[in-house]
Amino acid sequence: MPFACVRCGECCSQMGDVHVVREECADGSFLMENRYTGEVHAVRVAPDRASLLADRSIFERWPLACPFLREDPADGKACCTIHHTRPDICREYRCWRLLVLNAGGTRAGRVMERRHLAADDPALAAFWETHIAVIREDDDTRWDERAIETLTKAGYIVRR
Ligand code: SF4
Ligand code: SF4
Incomplete structure (x- = not known):
């Protein structure tokens, strides 16, 4: 299944520590620096998003x-105002590595990194604690198989 971003904004919600505006140029573009790599990237706010920049309530x-x-x-929903020129x-x-949907197809949670669950549904969070977090398996492929099997038996749909 192709990756489907639901525009929750979580991945961008802490990136102010990484992406720093170094300069606002006269032509309306910006020089944005990655504070950790030192890489500088020219970005431009999309014309239809320019009016959104003044609203800083998201902070x-x-x-x-x-x-x-x-x-x-x-x-x-969250919106990247420089979407077309955003950095690599x-x-x-x-x-996410694994997307967990409930039986109705609604996102219940995402498995990030090796085995971290970001839960949207408290019921999945509780199920995870009692049935998934207790799986003792060092091999990641095998752990995925067991986790998927357990979730599927409980009625969840798991997408990779
Ligand atoms: S956390 Fe994932 S789903 Fe949410 S906006 Fe970022 S990429 Fe999209
Ligand atoms: S440039 Fe856009 S996609 Fe990248 S962190 Fe900022 S808002 Fe998110």
């Missing part, structure tokens, strides 16, 4: 959000 919720993250008033680190990012 009340996420003080460390990327300087270009905003909320889209059309649907309340953002283009290549994929936030």
Whole structure:
């Protein structure tokens, strides 16, 4: 299944510590620096997103959000105002290894890194603690198989 971003904004919510605006250029573009690699990247706010930049309310919720993250008033979802010129680190990012849906197809949680669950559904979080976190298996492939099997038997749908 292809990666499907649901625009929750979580991955950008702490990136203000990484992405720093070094310069606002006269032509409306920005020089953005990756504080950890020193890489500088020219970015441009999409014309249809320019009006969103003035609204900084997202920083009340996420003080460390990327300087270009905003909320889209059309649907309340997160919006990268420089989406078309965003740096490679953002283009290549994929936030989960395993996607866990409930029986109705709603996202219940994401397995990130090796075995970390970011749960949307408290019921999945509880199930995880009692049935998945207790799996003792060093081999990652085998652990995935066992976790998927256990979740599937419980009625969840797991996508890789
Ligand atoms: S990449 Fe993942 S964490 Fe980031 S906005 Fe999309 S779904 Fe949310
Ligand atoms: S540049 Fe866009 S995608 Fe990258 S962290 Fe900032 S808001 Fe998120």
